[in-house]
Amino acid sequence: MRQTLLDLTDDVAVRIHVDPAAAWARARRRTVRRRVGAALVAAVAVVLVVVGLRSLDPRPVALDPADHGSGGLGLPTRLGHQWLSHTLDNGDRPGAAAGLVHRQGVGWYLVLPSGRLVGLLANDDTTGEYPPAISPDGRRVAFMQLGLADDASRLVVAELDTGQMRFLSTVDAGRTRDGVPTNPLAEHRVNGQSPMRFSPDGSHLIVLGGASAAGGPEDGRAVLIGVADGVVTTVTPAGSSLAMPAGWLDDDHLVWIDGEQRQGLVTDLTGTVVQRARLGEPSGVVMTPTAEVDPSDWAQWVGPVSPDGVTVAGGVVPTSGDLAQAVVTYRIRVGETWPGSTNVGTSHLASLCPLSWGEDEMPALPRDAPELLGGEDMVVADASLHIDCSIWAGDALDGPRHRGLTGRLFGYQTAWFYWWWRELLLGAAALAGVLLLGRRRLRSRV
Known part of the structure; x- marks a missing residue:
């Protein structure tokens, strides 16, 4: 036992016999590493927070009026989820918007060129039944x-440059409760599943509708x-009480599609017909045996008119092959017939979603998330946003x-981690x- 105790006292722990200078040096290095690590973690966190809030800043952004018409409006590349919403x-003056999107079960949102989403005022159109409109600019x-x-409901027109809003209580959605109109001030109604369309100069709106449930001064198409x-009036093309408003030939003339009579019409703003033509049989792809081109079934797919006033989109029809749908268009020209053609579209067209048209020969085809637009006008969105409709300004489709x-970092990648990179970092x-804090505490105990 004595020898064992002597051996223990002689076998002194190495850590007791250390070089003081070396110990201090190691302690300084550990302290420096901890501080550098903590600084790096703090820097990464600050950068991520600043970048996230900067890119998703919900505050209104005033647009310089000198930028009007400068061609700066364009499409975003990616629409991601936002930490903060507005x-x-x-x-509010967010400036010119690139378009509008509908989030299923949530409502409609403005899309700014940066990709930031701004919700529309107190709008509970969770099903997308009443598509909004955006002016070409x-x-x-x-x-x-x-x-x-x-x-109750009412029509709202918002000026995104000035922040001014006009509330038109004389136009509603025609709703009633127990047979009583919910908006007794309304004189005109807007039909559901019917897109509104601005005139080229943005001074007028046209939409399928008529007298309100409260009883307007006149009915119309x-x-x-x-x-x-x-000022709100109703318009019906003479001799075509079932025609659908397709859009604008110019600021003073409207284009209509009469599916029942298979006619295309051009009227002035009072409904006076200045041109009436037969719709020619569309050609371009082979239809499925059960997919006859029936204009009476096109409903909300009618329109719009191309910006040059040459072509009108008649509707969307099923086709044979892998591509399930195609867009029927007609050339608006003087004569007895508007020639038709069927342009192949895509099997992922968003349902109940109006088409948009820039300067291209074909309108932009809206799709469900994550791919909202294809081709050269590609726009992708986080699938968690559940976007089921997109509407785009003509100038945005044509802009940079x-x-x-x-x-720049991710392009059109749509895997989940490309959308949640901030949260991951x-x-x-x-x-x-x-881990750094735990390591420090562990060493302090030792």
């Missing part, structure tokens, strides 16, 4: 404001709305592409911080 309110939007007191003065940081930074 709803467009009276006085992206500086004006119109939408039905639903879900007001007693289920469509409602014509003066944006500046708020806005890629932003994530667009923040999680990694937090984990690194926890």
Whole structure:
């Protein structure tokens, strides 16, 4: 036993006999490493927060009026989920928007060229039944404001440059409760599943509708709305009571498709017909045996008119082969017939979603997320946004592409981790911080 104790006292722990200078040096290195690690974690967290809030800043952004018509409006590349959301309110000035998207079960949102989403004012159109409209220059939007007191509704026109909003209580969605109109002030209604369309100069709106449930001064096939003065009238093409308003030939003339009579019409703003022509049989692809081109079934797919006033989109029909749908178009020309053609589309067209048209020969085809637009006008979105409809300003379709940081980094990649990169990096930074703190505490115990 004595020898054992002597051996233990002689076998002194090595750590007791250390070089003081070396020990201090190791301690300084550990301290420096901890501080550098903590600084890096803090820097990464700060950068991510700043980048995230900067890219998703919900505050309104005033647009310089000198930029009007400068061609700066374009499509975003990517639409991601946002940490912070903002709803467009009276006085907000986000500037020209690239388009509008509908989130299933949520409602409609403005899409800014940067890819930021801004919700429309108190809009509970969760099913997308009432598509809004955006002017060709992206500086004006119109939408039905639903879900007001007693289920009332009204039309809202918002000026995105000035922040001014016009509330037109004389136009509603025609809703009733127990047989009583929910908006007794309304004189005209807007039909559901019927897109509104701005005139080329943005001064008027045309939409399928008529007298309101409260009983308007007159009935008609469509409602014509003066944006500046708020004057609302109904329009019906003479001799075509079932014609669908397809869009604008120019600021003073409307284009209509009469599916029942297979006619195309051009009228002035009072409904006086200045041109009437037969719709020619479309050609271009082979239809399935059960997919006859029946214009009476096109409903909300009728329109729009190309910006040059040459072509009108008649509707979307099923086709044979792998591509399940195609767009029928007609050439608007003087004569007895408007020649038709069928242009192959895609099997992923968004349902109940109006077409948009820039300067291309064909309108932009809206799709469901994650691929909202294809081809050269590619726009992708985070599938968690559940976007089922997109509407785009003509100038945005024709303008430069806005890629932003994530667009440059990820392009059109749609895998989940490309949308959640900020959360992943923040999680990694937090984990690194926890590990560094745990390591420090462990060493302090030793």
